[in-house]
Amino acid sequence: MSLLQEERKIILSNEYVDAFDFAEVAEFVKNASKDLFISNHFKTKNKMLVQPRGGFPTYKKQFALYEFFVEANVDVLPLTIDSNTRLNDYATAKKMLRLSEENDVDMLNGYPLVSHGYRTTRKMITHFNKPVSLRHGTPDARLLIETAIASGIFEIEGGPITYLLPYSKNFPLDKAFLYWKYVERVCANYSELNEPINRESFGPLTATLVPPCITIVIQLLEMMLSLEEGVKSFSVSFSQTGSMNQDIVMGAVIKKLAKHYAAEIDCSDAAIHLVYHQWMGAFPMNKDYAEQLINMSTVIASMVGADKIITKTREEASGIPTKEANAKTVANTQYTLRILNGLPNVVDEEEEEILTLEVKAIMEAVFNDSADTLWRKVFNSIKNGIIDVPFSPHIINHNEMITVRDAKKNIRIIKRGSVPIPDRCYEYEKAQCDLAKDTTSIVNDIVHDIGIMQ
Amino acid sequence: MKVITGVVGNDIHVVANRLIDLSLRARGFEVFNLGVNTYLEEFFDAAVETGAEVLLISSLNGEAEGWGREVKALKAKYKTLDDLIMMIGGNLVVGSGNAEDIVPRYKNYGFDLVCHQVDLNTGLDLLEVFIEDKKLQKSNK
Numbered sequence: 370m371s372l373l374q375e376e377r378k379i380i381l382s383n384e385y386v387d388a389f390d391f392a393e394v395a396e397f398v399k400n401a402s403k404d405l406f407i408s409n410h411f412k413t414k415n416k417m418l419v420q421p422r423g424g425f426p427t428y429k430k431q432f433a434l435y436e437f438f439v440e441a442n443v444d445v446l447p448l449t450i451d452s453n454t455r456l457n458d459y460a461t462a463k464k465m466l467r468l469s470e471e472n473d474v475d476m477l478n479g480y481p482l483v484s485h486g487y488r489t490t491r492k493m494i495t496h497f498n499k500p501v502s503l504r505h506g507t508p509d510a511r512l513l514i515e516t517a518i519a520s521g522i523f524e525i526e527g528g529p530i531t532y533l534l535p536y537s538k539n540f541p542l543d544k545a546f547l548y549w550k551y552v553e554r555v556c557a558n559y560s561e562l563n564e565p566i567n568r569e570s571f572g573p574l575t576a577t578l579v580p581p582c583i584t585i586v587i588q589l590l591e592m593m594l595s596l597e598e599g600v601k602s603f604s605v606s607f608s609q610t611g612s613m614n615q616d617i618v619m620g621a622v623i624k625k626l627a628k629h630y631a632a633e634i635d636c637s638d639a640a641i642h643l644v645y646h647q648w649m650g651a652f653p654m655n656k657d658y659a660e661q662l663i664n665m666s667t668v669i670a671s672m673v674g675a676d677k678i679i680t681k682t683r684e685e686a687s688g689i690p691t692k693e694a695n696a697k698t699v700a701n702t703q704y705t706l707r708i709l710n711g712l713p714n715v716v717d718e719e720e721e722e723i724l725t726l727e728v729k730a731i732m733e734a735v736f737n738d739s740a741d742t743l744w745r746k747v748f749n750s751i752k753n754g755i756i757d758v759p760f761s762p763h764i765i766n767h768n769e770m771i772t773v774r775d776a777k778k779n780i781r782i783i784k785r786g787s788v789p790i791p792d793r794c795y796e797y798e799k800a801q802c803d804l805a806k807d808t809t810s811i812v813n814d815i816v817h818d819i820g821i822m823q
Numbered sequence: 824m825k826v827i828t829g830v831v832g833n834d835i836h837v838v839a840n841r842l843i844d845l846s847l848r849a850r851g852f853e854v855f856n857l858g859v860n861t862y863l864e865e866f867f868d869a870a871v872e873t874g875a876e877v878l879l880i881s882s883l884n885g886e887a888e889g890w891g892r893e894v895k896a897l898k899a900k901y902k903t904l905d906d907l908i909m910m911i912g913g914n915l916v917v918g919s920g921n922a923e924d925i926v927p928r929y930k931n932y933g934f935d936l937v938c939h940q941v942d943l944n945t946g947l948d949l950l951e952v953f954i955e956d957k958k959l960q961k962s963n964k
Contacts (some may be wrong), residue, residue: 538835538860577838762837762859771845808849809944812842816943819838 370694373554376810380511385459387486394487394519399562406564407445407500407524411642411676412732414444418677419693419702420502424449426469428489431480436499442703445677446497448522450505450541451479452514457509459483478689479505483512487519503571506532508540509548511555518559523754524567525556529744530751531571534761542751542765546744550598557599565602568595569644572606576649577760577819578772580780581610581619581725582790586756589630589732590747596636597705597743603639604677608646609666611821612778618720620645620673626728645675653823659683661681662822663698667705671712678702722729727794731755733790754787773811774818775801783811824954825875829857832886839881839913839943845960846947847879861892867899867901877908880885885917891932898933908953912946 381389403409410418421438424447425431435446453462462481469476482490482503494501503517504526510532514525531548533542556566570591572584586604595603605627610616620643627641652659660683670678680698682690717791734755738746752754755765761768769786782790782797790798806814826847830840837859844856855873857865870878880887891911899902911934915925922939929937936953938946 536835538858575837760837760841762835762840764858768841808845812846812849812943815842815845 373558373603376511376551377515377555381515383459383512385463385483386512387488389487389515389519395559395562397491397521398518398559401523401563402495402498402519403564404498404528405494405500405503405521405523406567407677408565408640409569410444410500411567411602411640416444417670417675417706418444419680419699419706420445420447421680421682421699422447422449422504422624423690423692423695424451424504426451426466426475426477426479426481428485428493430475432496434692434695435493435499439497439499439701441696441699442599443499443699444698445498445524446501447504448482448501448517449479450503450507451477451481452506453477453511454479455505455507457507457512474688482520483515487516490516490520490522500524501525506536508533508537508545511548511551514552514555518555518566521660523564524569525552526558526569526571527552528568528570529594530587530591530747530756531574534751534758534763534766535571535573535575536762538762540795542696542763543748546748549594551743552594553598553600556595557601560599560601565640567602567642568600568606569604570595570606572644573608573646573649574758575760576608578774578780578815579759580770580772580782581607581615581622581724582731582782583756583758583770583788585619585623585626585724585728586731586735587624587758589728590735590743592627592641592749593630593634593636594744596631596639597634601639602642602815604642604644606644606646606679608649609669610780611648611650611774611818612780613669613672614715614717614720614777615779616645616669616673617715618717618724620675621716622721622724622728624674626725630732642676643674644677644679645670645673646679647681649681651820651823652681654686656683659685660698660701660800662707664701665704667702668709671706671709672715707786723794723797726791730789730794755789757786757788771811773802773814774821777801778818778821824852824877825855825873826852826877826879827855827857827869827875828875828879828881829861830859831861831863831866831880831882831890833860833882834882834884834886835859836881836883836913840941843879843881846943850947850951852877863893863897866900867904870904870907876906877910877954879910879912879950881919882913885914887911887913887915887929888917891915891929891934894933896920900933901935908936908950908957909934910936910938910946911927912936912941912943912951915939 465476529545684690771784
């Protein structure tokens with residue numbers, strides 16, 4: 370038995386798992402409907418796929434949510450996992466699920482997939498026969514993704530960097546890399562049985578003034594870590610920056626460089642997709658304004674040429690949205706996409722060149738680390754500040770980089786810290802901003818820049 | 824002057840924490856930022872370890888109320904913290920509340936300066952005035 374299979378047996382011999390049947394699950398994946406695989410939809414559909422967010426604790430409520438989404442002509446269904454399951458606290462998740470079922474009050478902020486188990490969940494997934502995307506935020510997702518794939522969920526979001534640096538203060542990053550290596554290998558192995566399992570990275574990160582070069586570098590590195598384990602379908606992603614031009618430039622550069630770096634590791638056979646997140650920062654309280662913002666995000670996603678868009682709702686500012694509000698965004702977004710035709714082709718060569726140089730310089734510095742494997746190089750690069758994510762709460766992150774918005778609302782780096790931004794690019798970034806200000810007014814600007822959509 | 828800062832309890836509101844850090848440095852303080860998700864013991868331990876004169880706790884998710892009640896008892900266990908300037912700021916209650924009720928309550932918990940939903944720079948101005956006054960009082964003694 371391989372080491373991986375031994376580890377899988379240990380992970381799945383968990384008191385919260387009801388007798389995992391490896392052979393039956395493999396047989397299920399092998400014969401599963403092609404419609405459940407988002408990788409197949411990417412191949413065959415020539416429209417941008419629309420995917421909302423959403424997860425409720427009970428089977429009944431999740432089922433009802435999916436009915437609303439299907440009614441609204443959804444392309445991809447979400448399954449958002451509750452925070453106890455994300456932190457591997459299955460005991461609490463189980464207890465809260467029971468309370469939610471008995472009292473008709475939601476005691477969890479998502480669907481506790483491990484507590485429901487794959488036999489139950491699979492009934493729902495196969496009933497709707499739509500691709501489902503797993504949304505979580507789990508550093509150790511080994512048990513969760515085994516359960517997900519066994520349920521018929523063939524898209525797994527996340528990654529060792531993007532699910533750790535925005536969410537955790539002190540979960541060990543090196544452990545996260547190893548846990549995600551397991552996830553990649555399990556996804557790669559199942560991909561051989563039918564259509565590929567799609568992996569998706571979480572580009573929004575902290576969604577707070579993250580400069581494009583940092584987002585792209587992390588997307589490319591998680592893509593490479595995934596492809597080198599044998600994953601054949603991968604989505605890089607990012608969220609609306611606040612400047613339409615910057616979004617378009619980012620889209621162009623990330624598409625070009627994803628192909629380039631996949632080829633560098635002889636993985637050109639893998640399909641790479643681009644996912645765009647509607648505005649991930651603070652939303653306006655005014656629900657009509659929120660709808661305007663959502664609509665604008667959809668237009669930008671089209672300009673960017675995204676393969677999938679992940680939607681928000683008019684209730685974003687006030688908490689977990691109702692299924693009605695959630696389905697409404699899906700219908701509205703599909704409408705906007707249908708009537709949005711004849712888009713102009715916008716190219717900003719100078720901005721593309723600057724961004725490409727920045728990304729390549731940081732990637733180069735990561736590869737030049739003396740460690741023997743890619744994940745160790747990436748780990749060291751985060752540890753020594755070559756990769757620095759603004760507003761990450763994690764203790765390993767340097768927090769030396771400072772970013773602000775320029776007059777056109779582009780995110781610019783005014784202090785690079787230890788990130789190897791080439792001098793020419795650094796001068797260009799700073800030249801777009803008013804640097805004569807003192808720190809107090811810069812802090813006030815940052816507060817304003819974070820909340821630009823409110 | 825040395826300042827310890829951080830976000831108390833299971834609260835991960837990192838944006839305010841980073842901005843407090845930046846602003847304190849801009850005003851010439853030496854900052855020891857413990858980050859988000861910090862427990863009271865860690866704040867006091869850090870104050871002893873660094874010899875800081877100011878402790879600035881921030882809180883946004885309403886957890887401060889629970890932790891505030893522990894401050895006096897816990898601080899009394901440390902022998903060298905009697906002169907530590909204690910400041911707390913942010914959104915100090917769950918839901919809505921008014922400053923007239925909240926400020927005296929937190930002063931009673933052992934905080935010298937209480938800023939409920941006060942603008943960051945206004946709060947730091949108050950801190951600087953408080954430090955000056957304290958210096959004057961000392962030299963007058």
